[in-house]
Amino acid sequence: MSKTRGPTGILDAVDHVFSLVAAACMMLIMLVVVADVVMRYFFAMPLAWSYDVISLYLMVGMFFFGVSDTLRENGHIGIDILQRSMPAPMRHVGEAAGYLLSAMVTAAIGWLAFQRSLSAWQNDEALSGAYLWPTWIALVPVVIGGLLLTLRNLLLTATHLRDAFGGAQSVDHAPTPNLEERI
Amino acid sequence: SPAMAQQTKLRVADSFPAGHYVVEYGTKPWMDEIKRLTNGKVDFEYYPAEQLGKAKDLLSLTQNGVADIGYVAPAFVTDKLPLSTVAELPEAFNTSCAGTNAYWQLVKPGGILDKREIGPAGMRVLWTMVLPPYQLYMGKTGIEGIDVVKGKKIRTTGAAKELAIRKMGAVPVQIPTPDVLEALSRGTVDGMLFPHSSVLSYDLQNTVKSATVGENLGSFVITYMISKRKWDQLPADVRDAMDKAGETINHNACEKTDRDEAADIERLKKAGVTMVHLPDAESAKLKDMLSSVSKEWADNLDKRRLPGSEVLAAFQQALKDGK
Amino acid sequence: MVALGGISILFLMLAFGLPVAFAMAVSGAAGLLMIGGVDMVMGILETVPFSTANSYEMITIPMFILMAEFVILSGVANDLFAAAAKWVGRVPGGLGMATAVAGAGFGAISGSSTAAAATLSSTSIPAMLEQGYEPKLAGGVVAISGTLAMLIPPSIALVLYGIIADVSIGALLVGGIIPGILVTLTIVLTVYLLVIQDRSRAPAGRSYTLREKFASLKVCGAMILLFSGVTGTIYAGIATPTEAAGIGAFGAFLLALRSGNLTAGTLRAALVRAVHATAMILMIMLGAHVFGTFFTLTQITQELVHWVGSLDVSPWVIMALILFGYVLLGCVMDQIAILILTVPVVLPVVLSLGFDPVWFGVIVVITAEVGMVTPPMGLNVFVVARYTGRPLEEIFAGVMPHVVAHLILIAALTAFPQIITWLPSTMRY
Ligand code: NA
Ligand code: NA
Numbered sequence: 001m002s003k004t005r006g007p008t009g010i011l012d013a014v015d016h017v018f019s020l021v022a023a024a025c026m027m028l029i030m031l032v033v034v035a036d037v038v039m040r041y042f043f044a045m046p047l048a049w050s051y052d053v054i055s056l057y058l059m060v061g062m063f064f065f066g067v068s069d070t071l072r073e074n075g076h077i078g079i080d081i082l083q084r085s086m087p088a089p090m091r092h093v094g095e096a097a098g099y100l101l102s103a104m105v106t107a108a109i110g111w112l113a114f115q116r117s118l119s120a121w122q123n124d125e126a127l128s129g130a131y132l133w134p135t136w137i138a139l140v141p142v143v144i145g146g147l148l149l150t151l152r153n154l155l156l157t158a159t160h161l162r163d164a165f166g167g168a169q170s171v172d173h174a175p176t177p178n179l180e181e182r183i
Numbered sequence: 184s185p186a187m188a189q190q191t192k193l194r195v196a197d198s199f200p201a202g203h204y205v206v207e208y209g210t211k212p213w214m215d216e217i218k219r220l221t222n223g224k225v226d227f228e229y230y231p232a233e234q235l236g237k238a239k240d241l242l243s244l245t246q247n248g249v250a251d252i253g254y255v256a257p258a259f260v261t262d263k264l265p266l267s268t269v270a271e272l273p274e275a276f277n278t279s280c281a282g283t284n285a286y287w288q289l290v291k292p293g294g295i296l297d298k299r300e301i302g303p304a305g306m307r308v309l310w311t312m313v314l315p316p317y318q319l320y321m322g323k324t325g326i327e328g329i330d331v332v333k334g335k336k337i338r339t340t341g342a343a344k345e346l347a348i349r350k351m352g353a354v355p356v357q358i359p360t361p362d363v364l365e366a367l368s369r370g371t372v373d374g375m376l377f378p379h380s381s382v383l384s385y386d387l388q389n390t391v392k393s394a395t396v397g398e399n400l401g402s403f404v405i406t407y408m409i410s411k412r413k414w415d416q417l418p419a420d421v422r423d424a425m426d427k428a429g430e431t432i433n434h435n436a437c438e439k440t441d442r443d444e445a446a447d448i449e450r451l452k453k454a455g456v457t458m459v460h461l462p463d464a465e466s467a468k469l470k471d472m473l474s475s476v477s478k479e480w481a482d483n484l485d486k487r488r489l490p491g492s493e494v495l496a497a498f499q500q501a502l503k504d505g506k
Numbered sequence: 507m508v509a510l511g512g513i514s515i516l517f518l519m520l521a522f523g524l525p526v527a528f529a530m531a532v533s534g535a536a537g538l539l540m541i542g543g544v545d546m547v548m549g550i551l552e553t554v555p556f557s558t559a560n561s562y563e564m565i566t567i568p569m570f571i572l573m574a575e576f577v578i579l580s581g582v583a584n585d586l587f588a589a590a591a592k593w594v595g596r597v598p599g600g601l602g603m604a605t606a607v608a609g610a611g612f613g614a615i616s617g618s619s620t621a622a623a624a625t626l627s628s629t630s631i632p633a634m635l636e637q638g639y640e641p642k643l644a645g646g647v648v649a650i651s652g653t654l655a656m657l658i659p660p661s662i663a664l665v666l667y668g669i670i671a672d673v674s675i676g677a678l679l680v681g682g683i684i685p686g687i688l689v690t691l692t693i694v695l696t697v698y699l700l701v702i703q704d705r706s707r708a709p710a711g712r713s714y715t716l717r718e719k720f721a722s723l724k725v726c727g728a729m730i731l732l733f734s735g736v737t738g739t740i741y742a743g744i745a746t747p748t749e750a751a752g753i754g755a756f757g758a759f760l761l762a763l764r765s766g767n768l769t770a771g772t773l774r775a776a777l778v779r780a781v782h783a784t785a786m787i788l789m790i791m792l793g794a795h796v797f798g799t800f801f802t803l804t805q806i807t808q809e810l811v812h813w814v815g816s817l818d819v820s821p822w823v824i825m826a827l828i829l830f831g832y833v834l835l836g837c838v839m840d841q842i843a844i845l846i847l848t849v850p851v852v853l854p855v856v857l858s859l860g861f862d863p864v865w866f867g868v869i870v871v872i873t874a875e876v877g878m879v880t881p882p883m884g885l886n887v888f889v890v891a892r893y894t895g896r897p898l899e900e901i902f903a904g905v906m907p908h909v910v911a912h913l914i915l916i917a918a919l920t921a922f923p924q925i926i927t928w929l930p931s932t933m934r935y
Pocket of ligand 2: 836837838839876877878879880881882883884885
């Protein structure tokens with residue numbers, strides 16, 4: 001993790017913390033699947049809650065708690081062939097516009113999830129399986145992920161605007177994915 | 184031209200694959216009937232097979248206008264429509280039409296589910312179908328009596344049917360439908376609750392040994408809904424046409440389905456599946472076991488200050504009235 | 507017109523290098539705005555994000571990714587090359603062939619092509635260079651052998667295709683086995699032909715005693731155990747793909763634990779890397795769902811299927827054009843993005859022409875393999891270049907003969923589709 005100060009540093013730290021929560025969800029999914037299989041094959045007692053807990057909470061948590069940290073790491077793939085042949089200011093303006101539009105979309109995602117979660121909480125909504133699963137909790141990661149993505153997109157917008165007009169071209173913000181993380 | 188200006192275009196969305204019987208008996212005839220009744224004034228854009236969204240999202244997508252008319256299965260949205268699953272309980276009906284006619288009394292405009300749950304969600308039911316009740320299938324054993332399921336792993340879906348499995352002393356297992364074939368043959372599950380027609384459409388007839396006939400171990404509810412917002416925008420004659428077409432389809436679709444059920448049972452017999460009419464004593468024992476399922480369902484909703492008992496009583500009354 | 511607007515925004519954003527996921531979400535949202543106004547955009551953005559992640563069968567992807575992380579951590583893969591080299595090291599080009607075999611072995615326990623290329627880079631390239639191999643040949647065979655991991659099960663690419671196309675994931679994974687072996691043999695044969703053509707490219711290596719050879723097989727035990735634990739159980743019908751993926755990840759976790767390389771720090775790093783890779787894929791799927799809904803509402807896919815059906819050409823000509831298009835796309839785009847972006851549009855056409863969806867999934871993944879090593883966007887070549895410090899051009903040149911060989915194999919598999927569809931048809935249910 002880079003040790004940047006200021007708002008960027010704070011956002012980096014927050015993203016990092018949530019990525020660890022996402023990592024915990026990942027580990028739990030593995031353990032629950034194995035436990036479920038063992039209980040079913042050897043004890044004829046499948047875990048009645050595994051299906052719902054994994055799909056409703058752990059998968060959603062793993063994705064939305066980890067998605068912003070992935071953007072921080074430039075982990076979302078792009079196509080950089082054309083971009084490399086563009087004049088730098090033009091490229092930065094284009095990217096700034098793109099990240100601003102992305103921020104609008106992710107803000108809408110977070111806000112809509114917030115409203116849905118709030119109304120689910122107020123109306124006591126729950127999915128009924130072997131147990132009653134409150135749906136507002138399942139939506140919390142979407143709210144947080146949407147918020148963090150929006151902040152990260154706005155930060156990228158600001159950085160590209162600064163680079164387009166400020167002249168400081170020290171950092172290359174083009175997507176350079178972490179090769180080791182790719183499949 | 185003025186005729187063109189009056190043309191109404193509606194997006195219909197569901198999750199059924201091409202050729203599915205619900206579509207052939209319900210969705211398509213319903214659209215044709217509307218076109219006929221309005222002399223082609225209404226035109227449909229039909230999006231099958233989850234093209235507009237997953238089955239569990241179709242209520243939301245219809246509420247917020249992505250689709251105008253959507254397939255809503257209450258079992259997929261128990262957080263939004265918990266009361267509307269009442270017809271999935273193991274109650275006293277054993278044909279699609281008996282269930283459908285009774286359920287329609289609850290969801291039609293002015294019915295208790297329309298007033299207490301579907302209307303408040305901003306929706307209106309256009310037509311509905313309650314599937315023929317699910318039966319018990321065993322993979323490798325016969326069904327001499329109902330005790331054969333004790334301690335066995337039975338694949339099922341939905342809260343009410345899961346509860347029913349528990350009441351019978353068996354273990355409910357959740358497996359996606361496409362995986363059932365594998366699960367049965369390798370013994371991950373010993374049996375399942377399934378409608379006869381789905382056994383044939385998922386090609387399971389050679390993997391199962393025996394099945395009950397004429398019992399009710401729970402069912403599945405299909406509705407097509409429109410948002411009230413869209414409904415209010417429709418011209419009066421189109422709304423009339425929808426009301427008329429709804430009554431027709433409710434009646435025709437379940438009847439065709441029940442007729443198929445009888446044919447399916449014959450096909451299953453031919454495929455070597457032992458189709459079991461439980462002896463009266465065993466059948467009574469099963470009904471006794473399952474009698475508390477509905478009550479528990481209603482009590483749990485009552486506890487959440489939802490009119491569970493009231494809705495259940497209304498459904499039971501409608502079943503009696505229909506006989 | 508509306509369709510053109512949405513697609514233009516997509517291409518513009520892609521050209522500026524924005525992440526594919528966000529480019530699709532933004533252009534899809536803009537298209538929905540044009541079709542149905544703010545309500546429609548909001549309606550989709552309210553349901554799609556949660557729905558994308560809220561899926562049980564999707565866990566196959568993170569579990570296969572996690573399995574790959576633990577396999578790397580366990581170090582099991584490092585010994586694969588050494589073992590293969592002992593068996594074929596003395597044949598002309600033996601170390602090159604051993605690289606292909608080790609790539610297949612790695613692919614049998616991991617679904618990650620880049621991880622395979624990285625592992626092979628660190629083990630087999632130094633050995634080949636030390637023996638006097640032409641660097642071009644060495645880099646090329648490593649880059650192409652790495653791609654085997656996305657074809658031989660467990661394969662994340664095949665799972666992804668299965669989810670998008672709604673095709674049996676078990677059948678797809680099993681369908682990857684025979685083509686995987688054929689691709690391995692193709693690489694071996696290509697190396698052999700290159701060396702026959704010019705013996706100086708690959709000096710002969712030393713020979714090993716039979717005892718040394720059998721001793722080297724010890725490392726294969728863990729590999730075979732893991733392979734049968736995942737692919738074997740799927741084939742035999744003992745486990746569903748989701749179960750097998752979870753068990754595979756856990757098995758690799760135990761191997762990592764046994765190796766002593768598993769600490770709180772390495773575990774955390776492996777988990778976070780797996781989270782990043784999963785989030786990247788799910789975010790593209792989210793964007794693709796938004797864009798896909800827009801695209802569906804324009805009814806272009808239906809018209810495309812209709813149009814193709816009305817053409818008076820042989821289905822084989824259309825299939826050739828489709829595959830050619832995939833090879834071209836593979837030059838400039840990421841393989842995962844290609845799958846998610848194109849399969850929903852192309853598959854209905856392919857099915858309407860009467861082709862088998864399992865066959866098509868495997869063929870698309872083999873063309874994706876080619877895309878991993880073609881310039882200018884050739885991920886595996888980037889990995890090899892980074893690990894070895896050799897110039898990109900050299901490795902792109904070295905892999906070219908393999909690309910040609912792959913294309914010939916694709917043509918053969920298209921002419922005889924039963925090579926792919928036979929094994930899945932024998933699966934025990
Ligand atoms: Na693999
Ligand atoms: Na490429």
